Amino acid sequence: MAEIPGSGKVYALNLFDVADREEYLAYSRRSVKEVTAHGGRVVALGKFRESVAGDIAPRRVLILVEWDSPEAFASYRDDPALATLHPHRENGTSAYVWHLFDRLDDLRPLLKD
Template sequence: MTEHDGTGPVYALNLFDLADREEYLAYARRSTAEVARHGGRVVALGRLREVVRGDIAPRQVLILVEWESETAFRGYLDDPALADLHPHRVRGSAAYVWHLFDRLQDLRPLLKCVAS
């Protein structure tokens, strides 16, 4: 992984299983507006269709969020006004995978690193 200054768009990949429907609903009812307020936008929602290949255990749900920056993402996580919100996500989900990805226009920057 590389160091970043927290600026520029990032994508948060969320993969998880539902553990408690009511708890996750309590999170979902508020999270969309709060994500937007903090500079995030849900790009995709998905339900697992099929495991084709992979090194991680399958998860039921995919949510892909585009954030204005890593700083915006961290602001969402660390906002004291949301201290009562995040526990609903934790209790409502299981086997959570949350990864941040830098936005790329194409794969050349990655391929250049591999070729070096």
């Protein structure tokens, strides 16, 4: 049975370039612990290899995070206790893309009439 879009797990696709190594290191030293504490887990890390198709400008880094729910993601993004953490991500990266995708077991919900 397919997941209902908008319920359950979501995936945050993070694509970016590292703009300031020290700033991003300050973010990454703490972010995995905080992501986990808010119901997320990193499921993939990647370094850009090549552009095969599409109109998005390449980014050097890919991080895919699975969140327990959209609310879990929002709790991480909006937690006032993390107000000093997120600026390290913002200042340490450039060309940041942060997109959320609903989890699907298959593509049938997208292919219905």
